[in-house]
Amino acid sequence: MRRATTSFLFIIFFLSLSLAQEAPKYNFGTMQQGKNFYLHPGEEFEIPIYFYNVYGNRITHVIITPENVPEGWEVEINPEVHNQTLIVSGIRTTIQENIYVEPTNATGDLSSCQEIISRFDSPGKCLWNDNIKSYIPAKEVRIRVKVPENETLGSVHTLSVMARARWYDITGGISFSQERRFNYRIMVISESYYEYIVRTFDLGAFFVVHKWEIISVVSLGLLSLLGFVTYRLYKKVKSLESQKPRKGGR
Amino acid sequence: MNKKLPALLMTAVLFAPFFFGVSLSDSQEEVATNATVTVKVFVDITMQLNQTGAGVDFGQLDPGQYGYSDNNNLTVEPTTNVDVDIWMRSSDFTHNSYTILAGNFSYSHDNSTWNSFTTGYVNWTQVSPMSPGDTTDVYYRVYIPPGQRAGTYTGTFYTLANESA
Numbered sequence: 001m002r003r004a005t006t007s008f009l010f011i012i013f014f015l016s017l018s019l020a021q022e023a024p025k026y027n028f029g030t031m032q033q034g035k036n037f038y039l040h041p042g043e044e045f046e047i048p049i050y051f052y053n054v055y056g057n058r059i060t061h062v063i064i065t066p067e068n069v070p071e072g073w074e075v076e077i078n079p080e081v082h083n084q085t086l087i088v089s090g091i092r093t094t095i096q097e098n099i100y101v102e103p104t105n106a107t108g109d110l111s112s113c114q115e116i117i118s119r120f121d122s123p124g125k126c127l128w129n130d131n132i133k134s135y136i137p138a139k140e141v142r143i144r145v146k147v148p149e150n151e152t153l154g155s156v157h158t159l160s161v162m163a164r165a166r167w168y169d170i171t172g173g174i175s176f177s178q179e180r181r182f183n184y185r186i187m188v189i190s191e192s193y194y195e196y197i198v199r200t201f202d203l204g205a206f207f208v209v210h211k212w213e214i215i216s217v218v219s220l221g222l223l224s225l226l227g228f229v230t231y232r233l234y235k236k237v238k239s240l241e242s243q244k245p246r247k248g249g250r
Numbered sequence: 251m252n253k254k255l256p257a258l259l260m261t262a263v264l265f266a267p268f269f270f271g272v273s274l275s276d277s278q279e280e281v282a283t284n285a286t287v288t289v290k291v292f293v294d295i296t297m298q299l300n301q302t303g304a305g306v307d308f309g310q311l312d313p314g315q316y317g318y319s320d321n322n323n324l325t326v327e328p329t330t331n332v333d334v335d336i337w338m339r340s341s342d343f344t345h346n347s348y349t350i351l352a353g354n355f356s357y358s359h360d361n362s363t364w365n366s367f368t369t370g371y372v373n374w375t376q377v378s379p380m381s382p383g384d385t386t387d388v389y390y391r392v393y394i395p396p397g398q399r400a401g402t403y404t405g406t407f408y409t410l411a412n413e414s415a
Binding site: 055136 | 409
C-alpha cells in the first residue's frame, strides 16, 4: 500500500514537473449566443456567454466587466467577481475573477463531455462545434439585464461586456492578457403586441398606391366626354339627314 | 342593332383600364415572411510562448539598449467560426515608483516591421483579419530609455480578438 502511494506521488510530481516545463499555451475560447434582443420596460433577461479552454495548458482566469450600460439599467454578472487564492509555482497569491477555466478536451461523445461538465464547480454546458465536429465542455456566465420601467419604447441600446483572460504562471516581468468584447443590440418594445397605421396625406404616395384607379377615372372621364361628343354629332347628322328634301317628292 | 354596337364598344373601352389595372396589380404582389437565424459566434485564440518558464524575458539590459524576445505565436484555433481582427495594447511597466512607458515596447510579425505599443488598443493591420486556423509569429522588443532607473519592471501585454467587422 505504501509503495503504491509513493508511486502515485511520484507520478503526480513528474506530471506537474512536465507541465511546468512545457511552453505556455494561453488559450481563451468563447461562444456568444445571440446579439440582438427585444426587451420590454421592466423586463429582466439573462444572456449567457460560454468560456472554454481546449487548446491551452494553463488555467485561464476570467474577469468580466459591463461597459456602455445605459442610464438606469441594471447589469449583473453571475458568478459575481470574487477573490480566489492561488498557489503559483509555490507562491500564494489572491486574485479577483468571475470564473476560471481549466484545460479540457473536446470530444465527439456527448456523455464524455457531460462527465467533464459534472466535475466543474460552476455551471457548464457542452457546446457542439461544427468546425471540429466535437462537443466542447464550456463554463457558463450569465449576464442579467434589467430594463427600467420608464424606458422609451422603440429606443435602441448597445450594451457591451468585456471579458479579460489572465494567466498567473509568471514569476515576474511581463504577463499576458487576452480580452474580448461582446456587444449586444437591445431594442425596447411594448410587452403586448399592437399596431395602428398613422395616416398622413402624401400626394406622391397616393398616386403610386392608387395609380390604376386614377388612370381609370381619368380615362373614364375622357371617354365619356368623347362618347358624349360623338353622340351629339351623331344626333346632329341624323337631324340634318332628316331635314334633306327627298328626291322625287312632291 | 346598329345603335347597340357603339354603346357596347364604348362600355368595353371605358372599363378596360379597370381590368388592365387589376391584373397588373395582381402580378406585382408579393408575399414575404420575415425570418431570422443567428449563428453562435465562436472565437478561440491561443498565445503560445516558445520558451519555458516565465513569460517574456528581455534579460539584463542597459539604458539606451534594445532587447528582443524569442519568437512567439498567436493562433486562431479551428473552433473559431468567424474572421477576427487582432488589436494590441500594453500597460506602462513599473518598478516601485519608476516607469517605462508603453511606447518603449513594440511588437512585430516578422521581427523587422515594428509597431509601438500604446495604452489604448490599436488594430494590428499587418495580421488582421485572421481566419480560423491562421497562425502569426509575434516578436516583442523593448527600448530602455537613457537614464532609466535599474530594477525589474513588470507590466502586461494585452491582445483583443473580436469578430472582424
